[in-house]
Amino acid sequence: MNRRLVIPALVAGLLLTSACTDNTAATGDARTLTVNASDTECNVSAAEAPSGTLTFKVTNDGSKINEFYLLADDGLRIVAEIENIGPGLSRDLVLTAPAGNYFTACKPGMVGDGIRGGFTVTDSGEDVGPKGEDAELVAEADAQYASYVRDQVDQLLVKTQTFADLVKARDDDAARALYADARVHWERVETVAESFGDLDPQMDAREADLEAGDEFTGWHRLEKDLWPARAEGYTPMTDEERAAVADRLVADTNTLYDRTRDMTFTASDIANGAKGLLDEVATGKVTGEEEYWSRTDLWDFQANVDGAKVAWEGLRPLLQRKDEALDSQIGQAFADLQTLLDKHRSGDGFVTYDQLSASDVKELADSVNTLSEPLSKMAGVILS
Numbered sequence: 001m002n003r004r005l006v007i008p009a010l011v012a013g014l015l016l017t018s019a020c021t022d023n024t025a026a027t028g029d030a031r032t033l034t035v036n037a038s039d040t041e042c043n044v045s046a047a048e049a050p051s052g053t054l055t056f057k058v059t060n061d062g063s064k065i066n067e068f069y070l071l072a073d074d075g076l077r078i079v080a081e082i083e084n085i086g087p088g089l090s091r092d093l094v095l096t097a098p099a100g101n102y103f104t105a106c107k108p109g110m111v112g113d114g115i116r117g118g119f120t121v122t123d124s125g126e127d128v129g130p131k132g133e134d135a136e137l138v139a140e141a142d143a144q145y146a147s148y149v150r151d152q153v154d155q156l157l158v159k160t161q162t163f164a165d166l167v168k169a170r171d172d173d174a175a176r177a178l179y180a181d182a183r184v185h186w187e188r189v190e191t192v193a194e195s196f197g198d199l200d201p202q203m204d205a206r207e208a209d210l211e212a213g214d215e216f217t218g219w220h221r222l223e224k225d226l227w228p229a230r231a232e233g234y235t236p237m238t239d240e241e242r243a244a245v246a247d248r249l250v251a252d253t254n255t256l257y258d259r260t261r262d263m264t265f266t267a268s269d270i271a272n273g274a275k276g277l278l279d280e281v282a283t284g285k286v287t288g289e290e291e292y293w294s295r296t297d298l299w300d301f302q303a304n305v306d307g308a309k310v311a312w313e314g315l316r317p318l319l320q321r322k323d324e325a326l327d328s329q330i331g332q333a334f335a336d337l338q339t340l341l342d343k344h345r346s347g348d349g350f351v352t353y354d355q356l357s358a359s360d361v362k363e364l365a366d367s368v369n370t371l372s373e374p375l376s377k378m379a380g381v382i383l384s
Contacts, residue, residue, distance in 0.1 A: 030050055
Protein backbone atom coordinates (compact mmCIF):
# COMPACT_ATOMS: atom_id res chain seq x y z
CA MET A 1 0.00 0.00 0.00
CA ASN A 2 1.30 3.43 -0.99
CA ARG A 3 0.94 5.40 2.25
CA ARG A 4 -0.28 8.97 1.83
CA LEU A 5 1.78 10.10 -1.12
CA VAL A 6 -0.90 12.46 -2.40
CA ILE A 7 -0.46 16.10 -1.33
CA PRO A 8 -2.29 19.27 -2.35
CA ALA A 9 -0.97 20.97 -5.45
CA LEU A 10 -0.17 24.16 -3.54
CA VAL A 11 2.00 22.32 -1.05
CA ALA A 12 3.71 20.45 -3.85
CA GLY A 13 4.50 23.73 -5.52
CA LEU A 14 5.99 25.18 -2.36
CA LEU A 15 8.22 22.14 -1.99
CA LEU A 16 9.61 22.44 -5.47
CA THR A 17 12.11 25.12 -4.60
CA SER A 18 13.52 23.54 -1.48
CA ALA A 19 12.78 19.87 -1.13
CA CYS A 20 15.16 18.18 -3.56
CA THR A 21 18.46 19.97 -3.85
CA ASP A 22 20.50 19.88 -7.03
CA ASN A 23 23.86 18.48 -5.90
CA THR A 24 25.08 17.35 -9.30
CA ALA A 25 27.34 14.34 -9.06
CA ALA A 26 29.80 13.29 -11.70
CA THR A 27 28.35 9.95 -12.73
CA GLY A 28 29.73 10.18 -16.26
CA ASP A 29 26.26 9.50 -17.68
CA ALA A 30 23.49 12.09 -17.80
CA ARG A 31 20.91 9.32 -17.47
CA THR A 32 22.39 8.01 -14.22
CA LEU A 33 21.51 10.11 -11.20
CA THR A 34 22.34 9.77 -7.53
CA VAL A 35 19.80 10.36 -4.80
CA ASN A 36 20.85 10.97 -1.20
CA ALA A 37 17.77 10.42 0.92
CA SER A 38 17.79 11.32 4.60
CA ASP A 39 15.18 11.88 7.28
CA THR A 40 14.81 15.51 6.18
CA GLU A 41 16.18 15.82 2.62
CA CYS A 42 15.90 14.30 -0.85
CA ASN A 43 18.98 15.40 -2.76
CA VAL A 44 18.93 14.45 -6.43
CA SER A 45 22.18 14.97 -8.35
CA ALA A 46 20.45 16.77 -11.23
CA ALA A 47 17.08 18.32 -11.91
CA GLU A 48 16.90 16.99 -15.47
CA ALA A 49 18.03 14.14 -17.70
CA PRO A 50 17.65 13.22 -21.38
CA SER A 51 14.85 10.85 -22.35
CA GLY A 52 15.65 7.15 -22.42
CA THR A 53 16.55 4.61 -19.77
CA LEU A 54 17.17 6.42 -16.49
CA THR A 55 18.82 5.03 -13.38
CA PHE A 56 18.29 6.64 -9.98
CA LYS A 57 20.90 5.30 -7.54
CA VAL A 58 19.25 5.91 -4.17
CA THR A 59 21.19 5.84 -0.89
CA ASN A 60 19.43 6.16 2.45
CA ASP A 61 21.64 8.37 4.63
CA GLY A 62 18.98 8.70 7.34
CA SER A 63 17.84 6.73 10.34
CA LYS A 64 14.41 5.74 8.97
CA ILE A 65 13.34 3.33 6.22
CA ASN A 66 12.85 5.38 3.07
CA GLU A 67 11.14 5.22 -0.31
CA PHE A 68 11.81 6.97 -3.62
CA TYR A 69 9.28 7.81 -6.32
CA LEU A 70 9.18 9.31 -9.78
CA LEU A 71 5.75 10.92 -10.21
CA ALA A 72 3.97 12.19 -13.30
CA ASP A 73 3.41 15.91 -13.86
CA ASP A 74 0.11 15.86 -11.96
CA GLY A 75 1.97 14.87 -8.79
CA LEU A 76 -0.41 11.93 -8.32
CA ARG A 77 0.38 9.12 -10.74
CA ILE A 78 3.36 6.99 -9.76
CA VAL A 79 5.60 6.35 -12.75
CA ALA A 80 8.01 4.14 -10.79
CA GLU A 81 9.03 3.60 -7.18
CA ILE A 82 11.32 1.71 -4.83
CA GLU A 83 10.33 1.05 -1.25
CA ASN A 84 11.84 -0.46 1.87
CA ILE A 85 15.29 1.19 1.61
CA GLY A 86 16.80 0.65 5.04
CA PRO A 87 19.22 3.07 6.71
CA GLY A 88 22.66 2.85 5.14
CA LEU A 89 21.41 0.84 2.15
CA SER A 90 21.40 1.69 -1.56
CA ARG A 91 18.92 0.66 -4.23
CA ASP A 92 18.63 1.40 -7.94
CA LEU A 93 15.44 2.44 -9.71
CA VAL A 94 15.71 1.79 -13.46
CA LEU A 95 12.99 2.95 -15.84
CA THR A 96 12.32 4.25 -19.33
CA ALA A 97 11.08 7.84 -19.34
CA PRO A 98 9.90 9.92 -22.32
CA ALA A 99 10.32 13.70 -22.40
CA GLY A 100 8.13 15.58 -19.97
CA ASN A 101 7.80 17.11 -16.53
CA TYR A 102 7.90 14.94 -13.42
CA PHE A 103 8.39 15.05 -9.66
CA THR A 104 10.92 13.14 -7.61
CA ALA A 105 9.94 12.27 -4.05
CA CYS A 106 11.54 10.68 -1.00
CA LYS A 107 9.37 9.42 1.82
CA PRO A 108 11.32 8.96 5.08
CA GLY A 109 9.60 6.63 7.50
CA MET A 110 7.25 5.65 4.65
CA VAL A 111 4.63 8.05 6.00
CA GLY A 112 3.58 11.61 5.31
CA ASP A 113 3.43 13.54 2.06
CA GLY A 114 6.99 13.01 0.88
CA ILE A 115 9.83 15.43 0.14
CA ARG A 116 9.35 16.47 -3.48
CA GLY A 117 11.21 18.25 -6.21
CA GLY A 118 10.61 19.11 -9.84
CA PHE A 119 12.33 16.94 -12.43
CA THR A 120 12.45 17.38 -16.22
CA VAL A 121 13.17 14.78 -18.88
CA THR A 122 14.36 16.55 -21.99
CA ASP A 123 13.94 15.22 -25.51
CA SER A 124 17.13 13.36 -26.41
CA GLY A 125 16.03 12.90 -30.00
CA GLU A 126 16.46 9.15 -29.58
CA ASP A 127 13.77 6.51 -29.83
CA VAL A 128 12.68 5.66 -26.30
CA GLY A 129 11.96 1.99 -25.74
CA PRO A 130 13.03 -1.44 -26.99
CA LYS A 131 13.70 -2.22 -30.63
CA GLY A 132 13.52 -5.22 -32.94
CA GLU A 133 12.88 -8.57 -31.28
CA ASP A 134 13.02 -6.93 -27.85
CA ALA A 135 10.12 -4.69 -28.84
CA GLU A 136 8.08 -7.72 -29.92
CA LEU A 137 8.71 -9.48 -26.61
CA VAL A 138 7.78 -6.37 -24.65
CA ALA A 139 4.57 -6.01 -26.66
CA GLU A 140 3.66 -9.59 -25.78
CA ALA A 141 4.43 -8.98 -22.10
CA ASP A 142 2.33 -5.79 -22.16
CA ALA A 143 -0.65 -7.57 -23.70
CA GLN A 144 -0.45 -10.42 -21.20
CA TYR A 145 -0.03 -8.18 -18.17
CA ALA A 146 -2.73 -5.71 -19.22
CA SER A 147 -5.14 -8.62 -19.67
CA TYR A 148 -4.20 -9.95 -16.23
CA VAL A 149 -4.78 -6.56 -14.60
CA ARG A 150 -8.19 -6.17 -16.24
CA ASP A 151 -9.22 -9.67 -15.15
CA GLN A 152 -8.19 -9.06 -11.54
CA VAL A 153 -10.01 -5.73 -11.40
CA ASP A 154 -13.09 -7.35 -12.95
CA GLN A 155 -13.14 -9.90 -10.12
CA LEU A 156 -12.36 -7.24 -7.54
CA LEU A 157 -15.36 -5.18 -8.61
CA VAL A 158 -17.79 -8.10 -8.40
CA LYS A 159 -16.58 -9.24 -4.98
CA THR A 160 -16.35 -5.71 -3.59
CA GLN A 161 -19.99 -5.09 -4.49
CA THR A 162 -21.01 -8.34 -2.80
CA PHE A 163 -18.88 -7.52 0.25
CA ALA A 164 -20.41 -4.03 0.49
CA ASP A 165 -23.93 -5.45 0.30
CA LEU A 166 -23.15 -7.87 3.13
CA VAL A 167 -21.64 -5.08 5.23
CA LYS A 168 -24.69 -2.87 4.78
CA ALA A 169 -27.01 -5.76 5.60
CA ARG A 170 -24.94 -6.42 8.75
CA ASP A 171 -24.39 -10.01 7.66
CA ASP A 172 -21.03 -9.81 9.41
CA ASP A 173 -20.16 -13.51 9.35
CA ALA A 174 -20.54 -13.62 5.56
CA ALA A 175 -18.70 -10.31 5.15
CA ARG A 176 -15.79 -11.57 7.25
CA ALA A 177 -15.70 -14.79 5.21
CA LEU A 178 -15.46 -12.82 1.93
CA TYR A 179 -13.07 -10.08 3.08
CA ALA A 180 -9.70 -11.75 2.48
CA ASP A 181 -10.84 -13.46 -0.73
CA ALA A 182 -12.06 -10.19 -2.23
CA ARG A 183 -8.88 -8.32 -1.28
CA VAL A 184 -6.72 -10.91 -3.05
CA HIS A 185 -7.63 -9.28 -6.36
CA TRP A 186 -6.58 -5.84 -5.09
CA GLU A 187 -3.28 -7.15 -3.74
CA ARG A 188 -2.36 -8.94 -6.97
CA VAL A 189 -2.38 -5.63 -8.86
CA GLU A 190 -1.66 -3.33 -5.93
CA THR A 191 1.15 -1.40 -7.59
CA VAL A 192 -1.09 -0.66 -10.59
CA ALA A 193 -3.82 0.59 -8.25
CA GLU A 194 -1.24 2.67 -6.38
CA SER A 195 -0.20 4.39 -9.60
CA PHE A 196 -3.49 6.29 -9.34
CA GLY A 197 -2.41 8.25 -6.30
CA ASP A 198 -5.86 9.58 -5.45
CA LEU A 199 -7.49 6.15 -5.17
CA ASP A 200 -5.06 4.25 -2.99
CA PRO A 201 -5.35 6.41 0.16
CA GLN A 202 -9.14 6.30 -0.10
CA MET A 203 -9.35 2.55 -0.64
CA ASP A 204 -6.44 1.01 1.24
CA ALA A 205 -5.09 3.42 3.87
CA ARG A 206 -4.28 1.82 7.21
CA GLU A 207 -5.37 3.66 10.30
CA ALA A 208 -1.80 3.70 11.66
CA ASP A 209 -0.67 5.68 8.60
CA LEU A 210 -3.26 8.45 8.87
CA GLU A 211 -2.28 11.95 9.90
CA ALA A 212 -4.33 14.50 11.79
CA GLY A 213 -7.38 15.47 9.75
CA ASP A 214 -7.23 12.46 7.41
CA GLU A 215 -10.46 10.59 6.82
CA PHE A 216 -10.36 6.85 7.52
CA THR A 217 -12.19 5.10 4.67
CA GLY A 218 -11.93 2.01 2.51
CA TRP A 219 -11.20 -1.62 3.18
CA HIS A 220 -9.47 -1.20 6.50
CA ARG A 221 -12.18 1.04 7.95
CA LEU A 222 -14.68 -1.74 7.34
CA GLU A 223 -12.17 -4.36 8.51
CA LYS A 224 -11.96 -2.64 11.90
CA ASP A 225 -15.74 -2.59 12.25
CA LEU A 226 -15.94 -6.28 11.41
CA TRP A 227 -13.09 -7.31 13.73
CA PRO A 228 -13.20 -4.82 16.63
CA ALA A 229 -11.67 -7.15 19.26
CA ARG A 230 -8.23 -5.49 19.15
CA ALA A 231 -9.67 -1.95 19.14
CA GLU A 232 -9.80 -0.85 22.77
CA GLY A 233 -12.73 1.44 23.50
CA TYR A 234 -14.00 1.20 19.92
CA THR A 235 -17.45 2.56 19.04
CA PRO A 236 -19.03 0.56 16.18
CA MET A 237 -20.21 2.42 13.10
CA THR A 238 -23.87 3.20 12.71
CA ASP A 239 -25.82 1.75 9.79
CA GLU A 240 -25.50 5.09 7.99
CA GLU A 241 -21.75 5.27 8.55
CA ARG A 242 -21.25 1.73 7.34
CA ALA A 243 -23.30 2.36 4.23
CA ALA A 244 -21.34 5.52 3.41
CA VAL A 245 -17.96 3.77 3.67
CA ALA A 246 -19.15 0.68 1.78
CA ASP A 247 -20.72 2.73 -1.04
CA ARG A 248 -17.60 4.85 -1.40
CA LEU A 249 -15.44 1.73 -1.64
CA VAL A 250 -17.64 0.41 -4.44
CA ALA A 251 -17.54 3.78 -6.23
CA ASP A 252 -13.74 3.93 -5.98
CA THR A 253 -13.49 0.37 -7.28
CA ASN A 254 -15.64 1.36 -10.25
CA THR A 255 -13.24 4.23 -10.91
CA LEU A 256 -10.31 1.81 -10.80
CA TYR A 257 -12.19 -0.45 -13.21
CA ASP A 258 -12.72 2.40 -15.67
CA ARG A 259 -9.10 3.55 -15.50
CA THR A 260 -7.65 0.10 -16.14
CA ARG A 261 -9.68 -0.71 -19.26
CA ASP A 262 -7.16 0.74 -21.71
CA MET A 263 -3.95 0.70 -19.68
CA THR A 264 -0.71 -0.32 -21.36
CA PHE A 265 2.59 -1.17 -19.70
CA THR A 266 6.24 -0.71 -20.60
CA ALA A 267 8.90 -3.24 -19.70
CA SER A 268 10.04 -1.02 -16.84
CA ASP A 269 6.44 -0.70 -15.58
CA ILE A 270 6.11 -4.47 -15.38
CA ALA A 271 9.56 -5.14 -13.92
CA ASN A 272 9.36 -2.38 -11.33
CA GLY A 273 5.80 -3.43 -10.52
CA ALA A 274 7.00 -6.94 -9.73
CA LYS A 275 9.64 -5.58 -7.38
CA GLY A 276 7.12 -3.16 -5.89
CA LEU A 277 4.82 -6.04 -4.96
CA LEU A 278 7.69 -7.73 -3.11
CA ASP A 279 8.34 -4.45 -1.32
CA GLU A 280 4.68 -4.48 -0.26
CA VAL A 281 5.21 -7.91 1.28
CA ALA A 282 8.32 -6.75 3.12
CA THR A 283 6.84 -3.54 4.49
CA GLY A 284 3.41 -4.73 5.55
CA LYS A 285 2.41 -8.34 5.04
CA VAL A 286 5.34 -10.21 6.55
CA THR A 287 5.25 -7.88 9.55
CA GLY A 288 1.53 -8.38 10.20
CA GLU A 289 0.80 -4.65 9.92
CA GLU A 290 -1.49 -4.65 6.88
CA GLU A 291 -4.46 -6.59 8.25
CA TYR A 292 -4.14 -5.49 11.87
CA TRP A 293 -7.76 -6.26 12.79
CA SER A 294 -8.52 -9.42 10.80
CA ARG A 295 -5.01 -10.97 10.89
CA THR A 296 -5.47 -12.13 7.27
CA ASP A 297 -2.01 -10.92 6.20
CA LEU A 298 -0.96 -14.22 4.61
CA TRP A 299 -3.77 -13.98 2.03
CA ASP A 300 -2.36 -10.58 1.03
CA PHE A 301 1.19 -11.98 1.12
CA GLN A 302 0.27 -14.73 -1.33
CA ALA A 303 -1.58 -12.32 -3.61
CA ASN A 304 1.40 -9.92 -3.80
CA VAL A 305 3.64 -12.87 -4.66
CA ASP A 306 1.14 -14.04 -7.30
CA GLY A 307 1.16 -10.63 -8.97
CA ALA A 308 4.95 -10.36 -8.91
CA LYS A 309 5.29 -13.83 -10.40
CA VAL A 310 2.87 -13.06 -13.24
CA ALA A 311 4.87 -9.92 -14.07
CA TRP A 312 8.15 -11.85 -14.08
CA GLU A 313 6.70 -14.66 -16.18
CA GLY A 314 5.55 -12.17 -18.82
CA LEU A 315 9.09 -10.78 -19.09
CA ARG A 316 10.87 -14.14 -18.98
CA PRO A 317 11.40 -14.51 -22.74
CA LEU A 318 13.22 -11.17 -22.78
CA LEU A 319 15.08 -11.79 -19.53
CA GLN A 320 16.23 -15.24 -20.65
CA ARG A 321 17.72 -13.75 -23.80
CA LYS A 322 19.68 -11.22 -21.77
CA ASP A 323 20.56 -13.05 -18.53
CA GLU A 324 19.45 -16.67 -18.25
CA ALA A 325 21.26 -17.12 -14.93
CA LEU A 326 19.33 -14.24 -13.33
CA ASP A 327 16.07 -15.66 -14.64
CA SER A 328 16.88 -19.06 -13.10
CA GLN A 329 17.82 -17.44 -9.79
CA ILE A 330 14.49 -15.58 -9.67
CA GLY A 331 12.57 -18.74 -10.55
CA GLN A 332 14.21 -20.72 -7.76
CA ALA A 333 13.60 -17.94 -5.23
CA PHE A 334 9.90 -17.82 -6.17
CA ALA A 335 9.66 -21.60 -5.73
CA ASP A 336 11.40 -21.53 -2.35
CA LEU A 337 9.16 -18.74 -1.06
CA GLN A 338 6.04 -20.55 -2.22
CA THR A 339 7.14 -23.69 -0.38
CA LEU A 340 7.37 -21.69 2.85
CA LEU A 341 3.98 -20.05 2.32
CA ASP A 342 2.36 -23.42 1.65
CA LYS A 343 3.43 -24.57 5.12
CA HIS A 344 0.92 -22.13 6.59
CA ARG A 345 -2.11 -23.07 4.51
CA SER A 346 -5.38 -23.93 6.17
CA GLY A 347 -8.34 -25.07 4.07
CA ASP A 348 -8.77 -22.74 1.10
CA GLY A 349 -6.66 -20.04 2.73
CA PHE A 350 -4.07 -19.62 5.45
CA VAL A 351 -3.72 -19.55 9.20
CA THR A 352 -4.17 -16.12 10.75
CA TYR A 353 -1.06 -14.07 11.39
CA ASP A 354 -1.22 -14.50 15.16
CA GLN A 355 -0.61 -18.24 14.69
CA LEU A 356 2.86 -17.63 13.23
CA SER A 357 5.84 -17.98 15.54
CA ALA A 358 8.74 -15.52 15.56
CA SER A 359 10.84 -18.10 13.71
CA ASP A 360 8.07 -18.52 11.08
CA VAL A 361 8.05 -14.77 10.45
CA LYS A 362 11.84 -14.62 10.21
CA GLU A 363 11.90 -17.54 7.79
CA LEU A 364 9.37 -15.84 5.53
CA ALA A 365 11.13 -12.47 5.76
CA ASP A 366 14.48 -14.02 4.84
CA SER A 367 12.92 -15.75 1.84
CA VAL A 368 11.31 -12.49 0.69
CA ASN A 369 14.70 -10.78 0.90
CA THR A 370 16.31 -13.63 -1.05
CA LEU A 371 13.80 -13.13 -3.88
CA SER A 372 13.86 -9.35 -3.69
CA GLU A 373 17.58 -9.08 -4.42
CA PRO A 374 17.63 -10.71 -7.90
CA LEU A 375 14.18 -9.34 -8.77
CA SER A 376 15.51 -5.81 -8.19
CA LYS A 377 18.04 -6.41 -10.99
CA MET A 378 15.47 -7.40 -13.59
CA ALA A 379 14.59 -3.91 -14.82
CA GLY A 380 18.23 -2.96 -15.31
CA VAL A 381 18.92 -6.12 -17.29
CA ILE A 382 15.91 -6.03 -19.61
CA LEU A 383 16.35 -2.32 -20.33
CA SER A 384 20.06 -2.65 -21.14
